[in-house]
Amino acid sequence: TFRLPRTPSAPVFKKRSADKKHGCQRPASPDVGFTNADVYVAGVACDGWSVWMPGSLEALADSCLLIPCSFDVPDDHADGLRMPAGGVWRKRSRWFEGSTDVFNSSREQNILSGRILGDLLAKNCTTILHGIPRNYSDSYFFRLETGFKLTFETNVNIDVKDLPQKPQLSAVGPINEGTERILTCRAPAPCPLLPPRLSWTPWLGDAVETLEENKDGTKSVLSVLNFTVSHLHHEQKVTCTANYSLQKLGASRGAEQSFPLTILCRSHGTFFTCPFDHSPKNTSATVSPSSSVEGGTWVTLLCSSNSNPPVENYTWFQVQGDEVTPRATGQNFTFNLTATNTGLYYCEAQNQYGIGTSSRVLLTLKDRRNGENLQALSKLR
Numbered sequence: 001t002f003r004l005p006r007t008p009s010a011p012v013f014k015k016r017s018a019d020k021k022h023g024c025q026r027p028a029s030p031d032v033g034f035t036n037a038d039v040y041v042a043g044v045a046c047d048g049w050s051v052w053m054p055g056s057l058e059a060l061a062d063s064c065l066l067i068p069c070s071f072d073v074p075d076d077h078a079d080g081l082r083m084p085a086g087g088v089w090r091k092r093s094r095w096f097e098g099s100t101d102v103f104n105s106s107r108e109q110n111i112l113s114g115r116i117l118g119d120l121l122a123k124n125c126t127t128i129l130h131g132i133p134r135n136y137s138d139s140y141f142f143r144l145e146t147g148f149k150l151t152f153e154t155n156v157n158i159d160v161k162d163l164p165q166k167p168q169l170s171a172v173g174p175i176n177e178g179t180e181r182i183l184t185c186r187a188p189a190p191c192p193l194l195p196p197r198l199s200w201t202p203w204l205g206d207a208v209e210t211l212e213e214n215k216d217g218t219k220s221v222l223s224v225l226n227f228t229v230s231h232l233h234h235e236q237k238v239t240c241t242a243n244y245s246l247q248k249l250g251a252s253r254g255a256e257q258s259f260p261l262t263i264l265c266r267s268h269g270t271f272f273t274c275p276f277d278h279s280p281k282n283t284s285a286t287v288s289p290s291s292s293v294e295g296g297t298w299v300t301l302l303c304s305s306n307s308n309p310p311v312e313n314y315t316w317f318q319v320q321g322d323e324v325t326p327r328a329t330g331q332n333f334t335f336n337l338t339a340t341n342t343g344l345y346y347c348e349a350q351n352q353y354g355i356g357t358s359s360r361v362l363l364t365l366k367d368r369r370n371g372e373n374l375q376a377l378s379k380l381r
Helices: 019-023 077-079
Strands: 014-017 048-055 056-060 065-067 070-072 086-091 102-103 114-118 127-129 138-143 151-160 180-188 197-201 207-213 221-226 237-245 251-261 262-269 268-274 277-289 297-308 312-321 323-329 332-337 342-349 352-359 359-362 378-380
Touching: 014 197, 014 221, 056 359, 086 127, 086 332, 151 359, 180 237, 197 207, 197 323, 237 352, 297 312, 297 342, 312 359, 323 332
Parallel strands: 056 151, 277 352
Antiparallel strands: 014 048, 048 070, 065 127, 086 102, 086 138, 114 127, 138 151, 180 221, 197 237, 207 221, 237 251, 262 268, 277 297, 297 332, 312 323, 312 342, 342 352, 342 359, 359 378
16 A cells, blocks of 8 residues: 655645646647647636646556656636546647557556546546556656646656666665664665565665655655674675566566675774774684583583684683683693583683683583483573
């Protein structure tokens, strides 16, 4: 569902009064542009006759197109807005000669199928046209047929494309690691019945997608992505892809836009462009096997860390009450687990810029007497 554009009381489109020479005065030949039932105001300019619509629209071939449209008539012709009321979209010229009526709401058979969504009696001529062919790029004029008939001078230029426009990404400069960041991607929705689906790669987090109305009455889809910035995102190419389903069954078209992320990493309270020389980060300790173990089982502790330059020294510590005792050096620490060496362990990774410390792991023994699983491993902060 979507809302119709605003009425002329709040004009948002390009406004231009009907042409004084050709819009309201009767031409020399009554069969060029006007019939005898067309509006005729002898010797008077067309003040009050106006239509609002975007100056140009881009359509996707074989899909529909929403044309926001509203109009106004002089007060002394307001009574002419009555049922039956119909609207015509005329291609190439506002006159009968050299033009083609592609859609007439009063006819069942038309070159293009469509529907006037607005209420003509409320001066809303917003229209949707379906299945626009590739070769239908042209100027389009709106003709009102009610108690009077008039083809408005102001037109919309429709450009039919094989491929959709690229989506627009929010401008992103260098961003600090560890912060929350919002990225936005916007793609036009010329056919709001089949709005584009927006997707992000790589996956950084969940995105929220909404169909919005632009100031000129057209529609667009906005995707808002919120994610936590990591140094691992530095120089990653983020891509937003807009996929459009066409009115031809199973057909679709796509377009994408990309940009690289520049991440500022923190070191000693100062941010630098990543990658830079920094102390070990994201240091962690893991154990194998990770299931409960019985006494006499060999276990291996592994210390890992992100570091630039690489880690020079790994050290393992055992925690017993208030005492912390160094137990081994090296990235891996393998030993036979017995009742005398259970407890808390953690590792430190060190390079020339500093030290990274892991969280603690708790090693315990499985009770052989009753088979109770005492939980051989758990992580503690």
